[in-house]
Amino acid sequence: MSQTMQATLLFLEMAVVFAAAQRFFNLTTVLSLLLAAIVGSLSSGFDIPTSLHHIIEGSFTFFYIALIIITGTLFVEVQKESGAFDAMVRTLIVRFYRYPKVLLVLLMFLIILPGALTGPGAAGVIALGGIVAPVLMSMGIPLSRIVAFLAIGGVLGDFAPPINIPAMIISSGINMPYVGFFIPLAILTVLLAITAALFVGAKHVKAHLDVDEMLKPLPTVPEKMKGLRIIAPLLVFALLMVVARVLPHQFPPMGVPLMFLVGTAVALLLSRKMNFLKLSSDVVKRTLPVTGILVAVGPLVQVMSATGVKGLFVITAITVPTMVLYAALFVGLPLSGSVLGTLGAASILGVPFMLALLGRDPIIATIGISLIAALATLTPPTAITGKAAIMVTDFKGSYATVLKHCVVPLLVIDVIGILMVIFADRLSFLIN
Numbered sequence: 001m002s003q004t005m006q007a008t009l010l011f012l013e014m015a016v017v018f019a020a021a022q023r024f025f026n027l028t029t030v031l032s033l034l035l036a037a038i039v040g041s042l043s044s045g046f047d048i049p050t051s052l053h054h055i056i057e058g059s060f061t062f063f064y065i066a067l068i069i070i071t072g073t074l075f076v077e078v079q080k081e082s083g084a085f086d087a088m089v090r091t092l093i094v095r096f097y098r099y100p101k102v103l104l105v106l107l108m109f110l111i112i113l114p115g116a117l118t119g120p121g122a123a124g125v126i127a128l129g130g131i132v133a134p135v136l137m138s139m140g141i142p143l144s145r146i147v148a149f150l151a152i153g154g155v156l157g158d159f160a161p162p163i164n165i166p167a168m169i170i171s172s173g174i175n176m177p178y179v180g181f182f183i184p185l186a187i188l189t190v191l192l193a194i195t196a197a198l199f200v201g202a203k204h205v206k207a208h209l210d211v212d213e214m215l216k217p218l219p220t221v222p223e224k225m226k227g228l229r230i231i232a233p234l235l236v237f238a239l240l241m242v243v244a245r246v247l248p249h250q251f252p253p254m255g256v257p258l259m260f261l262v263g264t265a266v267a268l269l270l271s272r273k274m275n276f277l278k279l280s281s282d283v284v285k286r287t288l289p290v291t292g293i294l295v296a297v298g299p300l301v302q303v304m305s306a307t308g309v310k311g312l313f314v315i316t317a318i319t320v321p322t323m324v325l326y327a328a329l330f331v332g333l334p335l336s337g338s339v340l341g342t343l344g345a346a347s348i349l350g351v352p353f354m355l356a357l358l359g360r361d362p363i364i365a366t367i368g369i370s371l372i373a374a375l376a377t378l379t380p381p382t383a384i385t386g387k388a389a390i391m392v393t394d395f396k397g398s399y400a401t402v403l404k405h406c407v408v409p410l411l412v413i414d415v416i417g418i419l420m421v422i423f424a425d426r427l428s429f430l431i432n
Contacts, residue, residue: 007312014040014300014309030289033296033344037303044307058302062294062347064257065119065168069291071260072118072163074283078264079233080127081279082271083225085110089131090221091230093214100139100205101198107132108153108197112189115157117237117260119165120290121377122388124157125150129392134217140206144397147389148405151378152196154385155413158342158374159192161185162241163256166346166370173301173351180363182245184430188371188416196409222272229270237263290343297347310352317356329353329372330418334410337376342384345376360424363431368420375410378403 014036021032037058041051079085088110096103111128115121129150136146158166161182171178240259243251254262268276304310317325333353336345350369357365377385380399390399420427 003308004312004315007308010040010044010307011304011309011312013043014304028292029344030292030296033293033300037296037299040300040307040309041303044303046306054302054306055299058299059295061298061301062169062172064255065165065172066291066294067257068163068168068260069119069165069294070284070287071257071264073123073287074280075233075237075260075264075267076114076118076123076127077279077283078267078271078274078276081274082267083219083222084230084233084267084271085128086131086219087221087225087230089128089135090215090218093135093211093218097209097211097214100207100209101202103209104136104139104201104205105194105197107135108149108156108193111150111153112157112160112193115154116160116189117163119158119163120384121154121157121159121374122385125154125385125388125392129389131218133393135214136201138214138217139201139204139209141201141204143393143395144401145200145204145405147386147393147395147402149197149200150389150393151386151402152200152406152409153193154389155374155377155410156189156193156196158377158385159185159371160189164367164370166342166350166373167366169343169346170350170354170366170369173347174354174358174362174366176362176366180431181367184364184367184427187430188367192409192413192416195412199409200405225271232270233263233267236266293343297344301347301351304348313349313352314355317352325353325356326418326422329369329421330414333369333372334375334379334414337373337379337383342373342376346370346373357421357424360421361428361431362424364424364427365421368417368424371417371420372414375414378406378410 017039018032018036021027021035022029027035034055037055038051041054042048046054092103092106092110096106111124111132112121114124114127133146133150136149137143141149158164164181164185167181167185168178237259240254240262244254244259268274301310304313320328333345333349336349346369350373353369354362354366377383380386383399386399386402389395390402395402
C-alpha cells in the first residue's frame, strides 16, 4: 500500500472516530478531537509511549494562545463588572442619538471590541449583546435583524486585531511570527464593520430617537465610573502594545497575556470592589470550551504531522489546480465550521492551505484565510456566535431567518477574503 493511501485511510479513520464520538457517544468536541488523535496515533503504528509523547507535546502547541484568551477574557470581564461597558453604551447614546446611523456603526464597533481583545468573537456577543440589543430595538430594528447584527459583530470580533486567533494558529503552523498583521486587520475590520452595520440596520433606524427611552432599559452605572476611569484600562493596554512595537529593544518583552493582566490591574484599581477570585475562576470555566479545543486540536495536528496526514493535505493542496484550491477555500473552509468550528478550521485546513500558498505574501494571504475561517463561527449546527446572539436576545424564531439577513455581508466577507489570497502580493503595501 502506498504512503498516500495509508495517509488517506488514516485521515478517514480519524474523521470517522471524531464523527462517531459526537454522534453516537455524545462526547464534547474536545474529547472527540483527543480520541481521534489517540486512535490515529495508535493506528499508525506508534507505541503507547510515543503516542503519549505526541498527545502531551501537542497539547502545548497553542498554549500561548490559550493564555491570551484567558487573560483577555479576564480583562473584559473586569471591565464589564466595573460598569465600564455600561458607561460606554450610555455615553455613545447621549452623544450620538441625534446621528442614528453613526450610533449604529459605533455599537457595531462596541460588539467587536471584546472579541478583538480576547480572540473569540462570541465574547463580545455574550458580554455586550444583552446591553446593545435593547438599544437597537428602541432604534426601530426588528429582532431578527438585531440577532444578525450581533452575529456579524461576533464574526468580525474573531477577525479584528490585536488578537486574531485563526491568523495566530496559521502563523504558528507555518513557523511565521505574528508580526505585521495589525494595520491590514484594522483597516479591513473598520471597513467591514461600517458596511455590515449599515446594511443590516440602517433602513430600519428611526429618523428621530428618544434618548430617554433608549437609556431606560440600560443598567445603572456606578457613580465613580466616569471620564478617564472608563477608558483608562484600554488606554494602558493599547499603550503597552504600541510601545512594545515601536521600541522593541528598549522596552522589556512582556507578552500579550502580561499586558492584559496589567490592564486588568488598572481596571481593578479604578473600579468598585469585586470578588476577583470568583471572577477569575468563572473566567477560566467560561473559556474552557475554547481553550479546551486549542488543547485538543494541538495533539490532532501533531499526530497528523507525524503520520503524514498533514503532508497529504499539503501535497493535495499544492498539486490541485489553482481554481480548485480557491474554490475549496471559498466554500469548504466556511462549511467546515459545521464540525470543526473556527479554530479547528484554521488549524486543520487553514495551515495546509497556507502552506500551498507560500509563493505569495504570507501575511496578507494568512489574513485572507483567517477572514474566511471567521465565517465558520456561524455555520450550523455548531454556530457558536450565532447561537450566542440568539441566546442573549431571547430570539424564538429560526436560525435560518437570521442567516437570511447575514447572507450578503457574509458573501462580501468571503469574497474579500479570497481576493486577498489571490492578490496577496499586490496588497503587501498594507503591511509597510
